[in-house]
Amino acid sequence: MSQHPGWGPQDGQPGQPGQWQPPQGYGPYHQGQQQPYGYGQPYAPGPYAPIPPLPPKPGVIRLNPQGLNFGDIFGGAFATLGRCWRTYLAVAAAVFGLTVVVGVIFFLIGWLTAADVFTRVFEKNGPAVSGSDVATVVAILGTGVLILFLMSLYFAGAQSALAYTTLEEAVVGRRLTTREAWRRARSRAWAVVGVMVLTGLLALLPMLAAAAILVPVWMALHDGGGGAIAGGVALTILVALGLAAALAWLWVRLALAPAAAVLEHASPAAALRRSTTLVRGSWWRTFGFLLLAGIIAQTASYILATPLQIVGTLVAEASGDSAAVWIPLTLLLLIASFVGSAIVTFFPPLIAGLLYVDRRIRHENLHPELLTAAGENPGPTVSPT
Template identity: 45%
Template sequence: MPPKPGVIPLGPLRLGDIFGGSFATIGRYGKQLFAIGAAVYGGALAVVVVAAAIAYSAVADPLDRLFALRADEDPRSQDLTAVLVALGLVALLGLVAMVVATAIIYAAVPAVLQEAVLGRPTTFSDIWRRAWSRMPAVFGAVFLTCLIAMIPIVLAWAGFVALIIGLFAMDGGGSAVLAVVGVLGALATAPLGIWLWVKFALAPSVAVFENQGPIASMRRSAQLVRGDWWRIFGITLLASMIAGVASYLIQLPFSLLGMFSGMLGSANLGDDPNPASILVAMSGYVLALMIGQLVGQLVVAIFPPLVTGLLYVDRRIRTENLGPVLAEAAAVPPQYMV
């Protein structure tokens, strides 16, 4: 039997070993993982809240005029433009904050696994320093992977839109061409996007474990995935489904609590509420949803990368005989080296 100094045996991993190791890592290093997740996603949420408050103060007057419009009145173009620009800037800032937070998590999880596989203790500060130092490389790998994989996905969506247009506007050969383009575009590009996503799925782990740059990490991931694409695809998909279900179950009570709080707040509104009173009345609902989303996001952000990181370790054990090296690093006695 291979030695097991940490969360996994240092031999080829079965499905149970990978998921068991992921849950064991959460159990042993949950404080570090969830503390980093809460810090980065809480920080991203705080950035969005502050940006939304600044945006609201900047467009309060146009927003009041829009809320005060009667059904037969048209909004002023200046008011609409100001509100839309403010919303767009807040959304863009929120997207950037979430991407940076996710990149830090994707760097922190392999940093934790480096110690978890060897059974060594670690601290929040150690993981944070390691994750922050590797965040640019992980961000680059994730961004390039998304960019490459999104090209066929965007084409697939364009094909589906063309198909829908063709179905609702059957006026001859033009609609038939649109329908064919839609079907062929979806069939040809969606599988390519999935294939590329799995091909580069191990790139964040490579960037942390091997200190590689974004391009080198993607190239290395493609090398490790070769010959085991379907297994990695299936395990990754299963991990994402488990995380999605867990996130939904976590957010459900927060949503119910928010709905109850929103109903209580709405009952106190007068016959002609202003925007400020509406925001105050719905603040409990929004706060509950934000907390639920934050907790659920922690599960979604942490569990799949843990599984992917262990898949990376498994591939190196299978193809590069990494087990004895890890056993030596964990200071396993020689008689257990097999």
Template identity: 35%
Template sequence: MNDTPGWASPGSSPSDGQGADVPRPAEPAEPADATGSPAKWSDHQPPAGHWSPPTAPGPSGPVPPPAPAPGWGGGHHQSGWGRPPAAKPGVIPLRPLGVGEILDGAVSTLRAHWRTVLGITLTVSVITQIGDILVQRYLVPVPPKLGPDPTPEEALSQSVESLKASLISLGPTMLLTLIGTFVTTALLTIVISRAVLGRPVTLSDAWNEARPRLPQLLGLTLLLPLLSAAVMAVGVLPGLLLGGTPAGVLLTVVGGIAALVVMVWLLIRFSLSYSALMLERQGVMASLRRSAKLVQGAWWRIFGIITLTTLVMFLVSMIIAIPFTVIAFAADGEGLGGLLTGTTPEFGWAFLIITGVGAVIAASITYPISSGVSVLLYIDQRIRREALDLDLARAAGVPGYGAPAPGDTPPGS
């Protein structure tokens, strides 16, 4: 029984576990001859270089195909005498994607739908950053100041107090981060899925389509961090039970490293679950199984792409944050001299607001790109495994792939 799902844009049919009622991709139609019968291939075919792709208008105008990627050869796209270039109704060509194309597709979504994307990310970033500023100002204790020549005991006490302050702020900060991730994931997944089809989307469109999936998405957003925490607890708990003995310290370190490896493996294995939940209308556990199925056999590739994206986003955040941090030190605390000597600022309002502005700008750029990479990785895996590009071309109205399914009709059309 074939359980491969078709393209399930928000509002259409579920995927896994449903067979006959799931829309399947329409094969390109064969031309008919004068009698109405399907035309047969002639014995004399034109050379490959003379082939011209279809340029008939789609629902939103002509659909010019891009040049094919070098070295790509999908079996279900090849003909006996040439390779037609993949259709590109939106931000990506409808074929297996390279790393650069995934990153470019995420950036192209930000450019093409910048009003909607920035409306989402700026709103979420400002709200979460205000919450973080209030936490830093009123919940985090200020570490004790050291004298010009502190004793080892005073230095140790200051380090302990700084660690305590960091741990106190960790809980609220992580909660705010989860809330921001939850909202941006829900809305940006809808925007990116529309951008792949070349369709416009407004903030109200994204909200209306994402809203029915919010309870399940919230459950998934909370489940994955809890799962990671449980794995880490299991890894370090035996060593902690042995106390501060050398064996206990060694067991804690080894268990922590092993738990970290398992955490990374699980997070990559379930990295496509958010997209599966939103775009296939899956439940929480079904989306985890769906992600594991799509990632199977491609773990290292997905790990490499996610790691590269994380590093790029970290560098972008640092490039944006460093100037604001310098300005914050100059405007508050010990000034630039405090920055050079490593003096910890007292988290005055000026310092918190200036660094908060930098954090908002960085998040407004990095949120949509990281979300775009996640969604495009999901689409890429389904193209590679399930020929999703045929369903996408049909849903986008590309000529030769059949009429779009009712669930693929854009709102208001």
């Protein structure tokens, strides 16, 4: 359960399946009746039965007790981007800038402390290079790459958590300041990183299985004839297709784990189990939404980043001075990379977060909790017959 007003499971337990009955008292009076007809009441006979009002929409989605449809999920994701784009860009810019600055500072320090070693190693016609020189360069570069990788991993988890944190409030019509959103996101960043690491380790299992099949086969076929090679190629294709299917199955089954880690404050292992439970019975639907979200994000990133890259290239070609060529081109390429990465970073998690909401509405009666969190009257809850 979150430590802030939210709509996670109470006391760590999901809601019981049920169907929401909207509050009474809405809709027109029927002739001869003393009480107004509303949600959940039977319509009186006659040719002019009242049209039931739409479910309430306090935030970015309409809170339908039957779950979310295609328009709700993608419309809600775009609406959340519209509400929170300043927060996303501010955090993405800070993360991007900090990563670049730390990388530049580290490699400058490495260069200044071992400039002669770098010169000897990378000079084409220089003196013979010793093993200690190569080891020094590898140690410096390897340490820098490791630091940047760990920073990038943490920031990826934090930005993913930021998407879910802002979505949690946007669903019920609330907004967070950038500072509060980042505070909540970074508190769950390591949990999301843990989910990413465990998912990666699980993905290694089918890869190792594929390698265990193919490596001995190709070693045995090393001196084989054309027919043996053709059989090896056919087997490789079959194993590659099986590996792709296994990785896709695993990706979808675990796709809602980051949302569970953030919105339910679950541990990484518990979040993976939670995702498996939520996706069960809806694998193909989840796969379709996630695949389309990735395509949209990549396409939008390409459309927005390409003009900046073209402008940078034109500016560089129009200038004869080397500094005037390098500086604007580098800046525009950095901006293009930043814009593209921001879209790819935040849009797919918003889709996954709304899929999480949809699964809980359909199977765990989350709908009344959402209405309560939004300040709406949830009405009575009855078990389905």
